[in-house]
Amino acid sequence: MTFTVHDLISLSPVLLIGVGILATLIIEMLVKESEKILGWFTFVLLLSVAYLSLILLDHTALVFEDKFLTGGRVNIFFFLFSFGAAVVSLLSMEYIKKAGIHFGEYYIMLLSSVLGMMLISGATDFIMIFIGLEQMSVCFYVLAGFNRRNERSLEAALKYFLLGSFATGFLVFGLGLIYGAVGSLSITEIVIGYETLKTSPLFLTGTLLFIIGFSFKIAAVPFHMWVPDVYQGAPTSVTALMSTTGKAAAFSALIIIFSPIIQAAYPSFFTPVISVLAVLSMLYGSIVAISQNDLKRMLAYSSIAHAGYMLIGLAAWNEKGVSGVIFYLVAYTFMNLAAFGLISLIEKRDLRGTEFSDYKGLGFKQPVLAGLMALTMFALSGIPPFAGFFGKYYVFLSAIEAGMTWLAIVGVISSVISVYFYLRLIVVMYFDNSDEIVMVTPSTSAMLGIMISVLLIIIMGVAPGSIINLINSTF
Amino acid sequence: MLVEYIPLFLVIAFAIVFAFGTVFSSKIFGPQRPNPEKLSTYESGVQPVGTTHERMSVKYYLVAMLFIIFDLEVIFVYPWAVQFKKLYLDPSVGTTAFYAMLIFLVVFEIGYLYVYKKGGFKWD
Amino acid sequence: MNLYDIIFYLFAIITIVSATFVVFTKNIVYAAYNLLLTLFGIAGLYVLLGADFIGIVQLIIYVGGILILILFGVMLTNKITDVPIKSGVLQVIPASIGVGMLAGILILIVTNISWRNMELTVPESTIGSLGMLLMNEYILIFELLGMLLLIALIGAANIARK
DSSP states (O other), X not given: OOOOHHHHHHTHHHHHHHHXXXXXXXXXXXXXXXXXXXXXXXXXXXXXXHHHHHHTTXXXXXXXXXXXXXXXXXXXXXXXXXXXXXXXXXXXXXXXXXXXXXXTHHHHHHHHHHHHHHHHHHBSBHHHHHHHHHHHHHHHHHHHTOOTTOHHHHHHHHHHHHHHHHHHHHHHHHHHXXXXXXXXXXXXXXXXXXXXXXXXXXXXXXXXXXXXXXXXXXTOTXXXXXXXXXXXXXXXXXXXXXXXXXXXXXXXXXXXXXXXXXXXXXXXXXXXXXXXXXXXXXXXXXXXXXXXXXXXXXXXXXXXXXHHHHHHHHHHOSHHHHHHHHHHHHHHHHHHHHHHHHHHHHSOTTSOXXXXXXXXTHHHHSHHHHHHHHHHHHHHHTOTTSHHHHHHHHHHHHHHHTTOHHHHHHHHHHHHHHHHHHHXXXXXHHHOOOSOOOOOOOOHHHHHHHXXXXXXXXXXXXXXXXXXXXXXXXX | OOGGGHHHHHHHHHHHHHXXXXXXXXXXXXXXXXXXXXXXXXXXXXXXXXXXXXXXOTHHHHHHHHHHHHHHHHHHHHHHHHTHHHHHHSTTXXXXXXXXXXXXXXXXXXXXXXXXXXXXXXXX | OOHHHHHHHHHHHHHHHHHHHHHHOSOHHXXXXXXXXXXXXXXXXXXXXXXXXXXXXXXXXXXXXXXXXXXXXXXXXXTTTTSOOOOOOOOHHHHHHHHHHHHHHHHHHHHHSOOOOXXXXXXXXXXXXXXXXHHTTTHHHHHHHHHXXXXXXXXXXXXXXX
């Protein structure tokens, strides 16, 4: 075991968040009414982790006997997770008070789930992926059911837990088969032995089961059944976390497993599998979202569709595809954070008020909130010049470059369908009228979180080139 | 061959056969002449009311949950404890093994203190 | 058919028969007790494979811990013991397609692979080498497991809070 200062520095984002979790626990134990300070403490901690991961972007290191990789692409994911979670902590502060779940444990779980995501994205060993995934999922199960007095929240937690464990079963079974074929769970070993492994049925089935396990986590059709109920039932701030950074973490695992496999041979055995998942997710998500009357449910189906668009980048698998997926993930994260943040503001005390009809006339009574919501919806539907457009653009371009034009065409068709339900909200907000709207005075912290997200959406839409260059430079 | 384990398996097999044998042989060989008086729970006592499936307090759940987690933690200590001397003498590990376990346990004890502080061990 | 084979089939039969009961019985308490037998049978199979430590862990954690928790769960829930559970079949066609595909793939794998045959030897107790691995190669994972258990502890305490 050799361990140098260089290793320690490159691991510092993970170490900082680990120490931070223990610190929050101790604060929670010792300080009365700790929940009042823990929100800001979490925010500052996550921001510093995000900052650390950005300045350590070039600090590549393979630490702990080749178990963990840091630097480069991994640090971009670190940044995405910690910054996204920082925004979520801003959105949560007032919301969890309103929902009656104002406990310090909320922030402990939030931080721990970020640790789990970081472990997934930096793993170079399947056991590491598994442990990171478990850490993340356990936190999400608890967070989804955090509102114990609310039946829908409990239903969400139970459904998420049962189906999530089922998915983990697939994953572990797959890992068992991969271990049987390779004799090791290290990804480097797989790269070395790939020429013989690619015809091994044991290895192929193992990887297939692995993909199925992660398809549950990224909510790709036909493994999406849990998504609408869980996204609807969980507290809105938790949904914001699950649907953005949680999905990004699962995608980072898919990128890890695919990068060695597909570098060795393209097109691989898995290209058709991923393409089918992508097509099904895009079309199903977009079409079913049309008939939804609950905004959270609509966004759940839209998140299924977005998973489909991102899968296109994985199916195409070239440099453009991967950097496109990462760009898309960043854009999607902040679009969804803004959308869920706004929903959590408008939601009523009894956690109702997420139906389309509750948004009638919002454009006249809450012009600022409605304007931000309209902007977010434009971005989500992929209308330029916002981040969503360039995410789709890069991903579709990579598919055309890889000779899979049909995939890009399906993507465009489904995007056109999806414009309908995003714009429907805008129509409801500006062209319907109702006297029922209760005035909300948004808190500073939540507004700060929403403004950060919206600002990022605009920046990524105005100057996508610099961000995609940054992502490309990490290959 | 796992010859060493065969006595163990034989003991298990014997235990199973003996347990089932004693329970069911009385049913097979004994005379069965039931009547309502005999079948009642207390032959000369009060009539029982309700079912035997009483609902238990939810407090047991937390205790059982904590038990499993501590159980799991101890499992990780066994291999370390068995190998500790060898690990200590190994130049590439040395005292690292000690500190690694120390961190593991300290992390866990913080959780223990947390549950204690939150009243998880209080019985009302 | 030597003694080893006989013991293997004994445990395999215990596992499969009790697992079938778990799935098909209408009484949830019987299902829980049959699960005990299933887990016990698997522990026996682990020992036969030379994984003695895992076998014992299986007994301590699953038979001694998780199963007790399941029984607690049954007893904590009011009147659940008398309710016949619905083990009817829903969505026969998609289910049989899924299960059939999975089973087909697994059968294909099992029959098509040139399995490496190992010499039947009594392995040394695996606990020593596990300790070595845990403190060398997997030391980071070991510490992270501590973290995972901590989070599970807090989550459990949080779910059961007043």
